[in-house]
Amino acid sequence: MPEKNTAAPQPEPKQPAGPQQPAVRTLDARSLRGLAHPLRIRMLAALRHEGPATASRLAEQLGESSGATSYHLRQLAAHGFVEDAPGHGKGRERWWRAVHQGTAFDETLMYDESDPETRGAADAFLHEIATIHTQELNTWLGDSHNWPREWRSSTDMSDFTLRLTPAQATELIHKVHDLVNGYRDLPQAEDTETVRFHTHAFPRRGHA
Known part of the structure; x- marks a missing residue:
């Protein structure tokens, strides 16, 4: 009579971890109203892209008065978008940092x-984001001649027209986001630069 197999069952292999997801703040009605001001949106973007700053530094960077940036920083803090950044600077100026790396927008708030x-x-929020994207692209086009050739050949300004269902469009958007997030924690080489990626997906009337 053959012996029974009494070996313990082998654990299932671990699935590979998905791409690193950034810390994202999902907007509700209250926080959206607190953020939907052009200067606040730009200040928050500056803190996320450039790191902690004071009201006066943001004012210089954005061409505003320090009184305006100080007021809007307090409003952003009241809605949980920014917080104190201890350990920066040695004077009496208050340093601020972004709490999250990104913002998620629920389109149902529009309806x-x-x-x-x-x-x-x-x-107002969506139009300001569209304006910022356009300005960033125009800034690159105006300054591209100052970059090395390898960077000029490593940029993209493409558009595609597809025939998709809403579910297929959503699936594609998620796949693109996952692909981009998969590049967040790559080893930093000497020639690393900050690279901005914009994605726009929207339906339009008529056939391709």
Whole structure:
């Protein structure tokens, strides 16, 4: 009579971890209204891209008064977007840092018929983001001749037209985001630079 196999079952192999996801703040109606101001959006972006700063440094960078940046920093802090950055600077100036690396926008905020103020804030927020993307691209085009050839040949300004269902479009967006996030923790080489990626996906009437 053959012996029974009494060996302990082998654990299932671990699935490879997905791409590193950035810390993201999901906007609700209140936080959207607190953020939907052009200067606040730009200040928050500056803190995320450039690191901690004071109100006066942000004012110089963005061409605003320090009184304006100080006020809007306090408003951003009240809504949980920025916080104190201890250990920076030696004077009495207050240093600030972004709490999250990104912002997630719930498109349903645009269609709440019972809350026109939130719908207006959503519209202002999205238009300001579109404006920032356009300005960043134009800045690159105006300054590209000052970059080495290998960087000029490593940029992209493409567009694609596809025939998709809403579910397929959502799937593609998630795959693109996962691909980009998969490059966040690569080893830093000497020639590393900050690279901005913009993605836009939207339907339009008519056939391709």
